[in-house]
Amino acid sequence: MTKGFKIVNDVFLIIGVICKFSIEYKILGSALFNLTGMLLGLGVLFVWIGVLRYLGFFSHYNILILTMKRAMPNVLRFTVCAGLVYMGFLFCGWIIMGPYHMKFRDLMTTSECLFALINGDDMFATFTTTAEENASVVWFARIYLYIFISLFIYIVLSLFISIIMDAYEIIKDKYCPVAQSSILKDFIAECDDVSTISAGQDPCGTFSCCEFCRKIISRVGKIRSAQRYEQMIDEQRRSEPTASVI
Structure with missing residues (x-):
């Protein structure tokens, strides 16, 4: 996996440098300017992430990578389950509240709004910007937001943290044993x-x-x-x- 990651990193950098030279000498013009920036930016990102593999020689500094490897299968399985619930709230909010709320007017905006709510951002504005033309929609919006915020902040995110912390405790006990007396x-x-x-x-x-x-x-x-x-x-x-x- 590390070898394949390094190959992708090198490919991004090589293609980005070639595109940069073509733009610099006006071979292909400036049409690839955005693509060049993306390739070089991703290449630099992968380079710095690749530096983490050198920390593998030190057990105390390799806990982050080992924790991610240990927790990744459980996190992915839990993400699939949480994603299905998220998609249900996404389509429900878009269909019902779309004509009455500016943050639910299209599917992408609805997803951005729900993701912001999960992270505790702009909650009060989301509650207050619902159009009051239809009282049933207003009450539905409040109940909908209360349930969504409570479910994903208090349960889903807490389970995410507990899965990662469980993997961290296992790795810490394995590589950083501490003599416990009683x-x-x-x-x-x-x-x-x-x-x-x-x-x-x-x-x-x-x-x-x-x-x-x-x-x-x-x-x-x-x-x-x-x-x-x-x-x-x-x-x-x-x-x-x-x-x-x-």
Whole structure:
């Protein structure tokens, strides 16, 4: 994929440079001026995006690319589902509100208006510019906008963010592991000798011949383990108010 991306980048730059020379020396005139600008602009964009691949040698700086690769399949599937709902709102608003609202007069303008609403732009103006010639259309427009804004801002965008954040957490845990400690882990780490005794094993071998002694040692080990664990819990509870004040 990276190799194909680099080939497309080089093709855009080469064609753009050729068109630029043809315009400079008036071989083809200025008819390709806009095309030349688009090719060179896209080529420069792809060059800077291609620089990201050099960050792949550093795991801490490669998280963005890895997160995008990890989240892309789920994002595309979710985009298809959200796109179907978006198309339904698009055609519904264009057909019903087109004659009464300047932002819904054609399909492209309707799509631009809905996309702006998703990003929280110009909401009040969209509510107030509906023509009041037909009361039913006015009320429909308000209900329509309330439902669309609530659905896409509070649900769709939140799910988009959660999908990407889930991929980011997976990548971060894989490439940037952080040792997490807890009371239980500290307890287990400090009580290896106690757990050995509680399992009925005598490290010294003194009581290995006596079944009754092994049972007593096992019972004592369990009691010591429970007492030690309760002590650690009490210490943790006493330290919590102090930490919160700090």
